[in-house]
Amino acid sequence: MSLVKLYDTTLRDGTQAEDISFLVEDKIRIAHKLDECGIHYIEGGWPGSNPKDVTFFKDIKKEKLSQAKIAAFGSTRRAKITPDKDQNLRTLVASEADAVTIFGKSWDFQVHEALRIPLEENLELIFDSIEYLKARMPEVFYDAEHFFDGYKSNPEYALKTLKAAEQGGAACIILCDTNGGTMPYEVAAIVEKVKATVSVPLGIHTHNDGECAVANSIVAVQSGIVQVQGTINGFGERCGNANLCSIIPALKVKMGAQCVSDAQMRQLRELSRYVYELANLAPNKHQPYVGNSAFAHKGGVHVSAIQRHPETYEHMRPELVGNTTRVLVSDLSGRANILAKATEFNINLDSKDPVTLEILEDIKAMENRGYQFEGAEASFELLMKRALGTHRKFFQVVGFRVIDEKRHEDEQPLSEATIMVKVGGKIEHTAADGTGPVNALDNALRKALEKFYPKLKDVKLHDYKVRVLPAGQGTASSIRVLIESGDKESRWGTVGVSSNVIEASYQALIDSIEYKLHRDEETGAKK
Ligand SMILES: CC(=O)SCCNC(=O)CCNC(=O)[C@H](O)C(C)(C)COP(=O)(O)OP(=O)(O)OC[C@H]1O[C@@H](n2cnc3c(N)ncnc32)[C@H](O)[C@@H]1OP(=O)(O)O
Ligand SMILES: CC(=O)C(=O)O
Incomplete structure (x- = not known):
């Protein structure tokens, strides 16, 4: 299959998503990453919309990209004025981008309702806006907004709008499923009709409202489309755009199409996480191809089989997109899960070793009480060490007390x-306050232990999650606390369960500190 050009609109349509906004500096950084990953066109924004996007086009000119072209986005001219008087078209030219993409109406209903102009006049808008830009910009693309809905409503008129774009000189006409409700079989049939009418290369831009954005893009490529628009992680207006993190491996691995190199595709997971990070959003762990769970195996039958051959439960090798196989431990585990985890932690276990069965039974009993080890691999490693007798007790907690006090209804509560x-025969007794009882307990515990283990100063609490486990007993039901801690080298998760939230937090905090001390000892880190 021939080359499919990738057109990324994370910096424009991606920012039309609720919760997503990038600073100009973020946009520049993302543009560099997209360029490194082999994206052919990067739509930087709509310069006619806001000063931030104008600055992006000014600033990106000073940057050196290895291959990507920068595209500016806008609309066809407004009605009743000539293109040279249209502020939006003028700012597109002033952007000095490598390419420009304008959207225009394909659907008669939109022309009547959104533009409120005669159908013929819309054809003029499309034609002369493109003609004007074509004379001034290196490359002009035309986004045929609502094309699929327009075609279904009035095919003759929808095709006429494409003819106007072709006559105006568009280098590529992009068929847009703007409302995102088109089905894959409709895409295939409509693209065939378009190919019989226009000879300009075609592209596709789909939204995910019907959960078919990726499928629709793939079908369009199968039907001969040469440009695919989308965004990283599928960010975009409403339910989002076609997700390039899924489209790229689908094109390369499943369809044998050329788009980016193998090395560039191996950066896909990193690119996905980078964009989440700059958008200040937690990555979607269940995201196909690049998510943490995309190649995570939980069921014992699956884990046993993938160890015999990964293809038994993996649709492709995760390394191709920079991801990895993971094995989870839960009450759905069998011996294979425990053995795989032991290998990950450099622990020697045999499937026939009674300890393996003991660990398995412990896990199932603990999960029954509400423990969950999927996000708490450090607690699981400690559990294995306890079963194997390799767990070292670095300290003993003789006792603790937590006081939460509110002295006046207008005052913030105080926690202490x-x-x-007890460490090696020495008793340490400390007190600390905190923003809440758990924070106070964490501070007091670390204050007591830092004297003996100064490296604990590096440990930070990154995330704290409390889940009330369904028991139907109101405040008497069990509480599960999951803590994510980290130091300069890594992050780790621990868990605690009790009917008392402080006790559950205490268990998770103790595991976190014990894990850090074990790991430092094993890696030879200085106290
Ligand atoms: C499918 C897409 O995702 S298209 C991209 C959508 N993205 C955005 O809208 C984000 C950026 N937008 C903006 O900053 C603003 O909407 C602007 C600056 C572009 C325009 O702002 P305003 O002039 O205040 O117009 P407003 O936002 O109300 O939009 C409606 C106007 O757009 C016009 N319009 C809509 N589509 C088109 C089109 N394809 N060609 C020409 N004009 C259009 C409408 O006719 C209407 O103009 P009118 O009020 O003169 O009749
Ligand atoms: C152009 C565009 O963003 C759309 O039609 O959805």
Whole structure:
């Protein structure tokens, strides 16, 4: 299959998503990453919309990209004025972008309702806006907005709008499923009709309202489309755009199409996470191809089989997109899960070793009480060490007390914790306050232990999640606390369960500190 050009609109349509906004500096950084990953066109924004997008086009001119072209976005001219008087078209030219993309109406209903102009006049808008830009810009693309809905409503008129774009000189006409409700079989049939009418190369731009954006893009490529528009992680207006993180491997691995190199595709997971990070959003762990769970195996039958051959439960090798196979441990585990985890932690276990069965039974009993080890791999590693007798007790908590006090209804509550620990025969008794009882307990515990283990100063609490487990007993039901801690080298998760939230937090905090001390000892890190 021939080359499919990738056109990324994360910086324009991506920012039309609720919760997503990028600073100009973020946009420049993302543009560099997209360029490194082999994206052919990067739509930087709509310069006629806001000063930030104008600045992006000014600033990106000073940057050196290895291959990507920068595209500016806008609409056809407004009615009743000539293109040279249209501020939007003028700012597109002033952007000095490598390419320009304008959208225009294909659907008679939109012309009547959104533009409120005669159908013929819309054809003029499309034709002369493109003609004007074509004379001034290196490359002009035409986004045929609502094309599929327009075609279904009035095929003759929808095709006429494309003819106007072709006559105006568009280098590529992009068929848009703007409302995102088109089905894959409709895309295939309509693209065939378009190919019989226009000879300009075609592109596709789909939205995900019917959950078919990726499928629709793939079908369009199968039907001969040569440009695919989409966004990283599928960010975009309403339910989002076609997700390039899924489209790229689908094109390369499944369809044998050329788009980016193998090395560039291996950066896809990193690119996905980079964009989440700059958007200040947590990555979607269940995202196909690049998510943490995309190649994570939980069922014992699956884990046993993938160890015999990964293709038994993986549709492709995760390394191709920079991802990895993961094995989860839960009450759905069998011996294979435990053995795989042991290997990951450099622990020697045999499937026939009674310890393996003991660990498996412990896990199932603990999960039954509400523990969950999927996000708490550090607690699981400690559990294995306890079963194997390799767990070392670095300290002993003799006791603790947490006080939460509100002295006046207008005052913030005060939290204070005192703790007594024993390390190698020495007793340490400390107190600390905190923004809440758990924070106070964490501060007191670390204050007591830092004297003996100064590296604990590096440990930070990154995430704290509390889940009330369904028991139907109101405040007497069990509480599960999941903590994510980290130091300069890595992050790790621990878990605690109790009917008392402080006790559950305490268990997770103790595991976190014990994990850090074990790991430092094993890696030879200085106290
Ligand atoms: C399918 C898509 O995703 S298209 C991209 C959508 N993205 C955005 O809208 C984000 C950026 N937009 C903006 O900053 C603003 O909407 C602007 C600056 C572009 C325009 O702002 P305003 O002039 O205040 O117009 P408003 O936002 O109300 O939009 C309606 C106007 O757009 C016009 N319009 C809509 N589509 C088109 C089109 N394809 N060609 C020409 N004009 C169009 C309408 O006719 C209407 O103009 P009118 O009020 O003179 O009749
Ligand atoms: C152009 C565009 O963003 C759309 O039609 O959805």
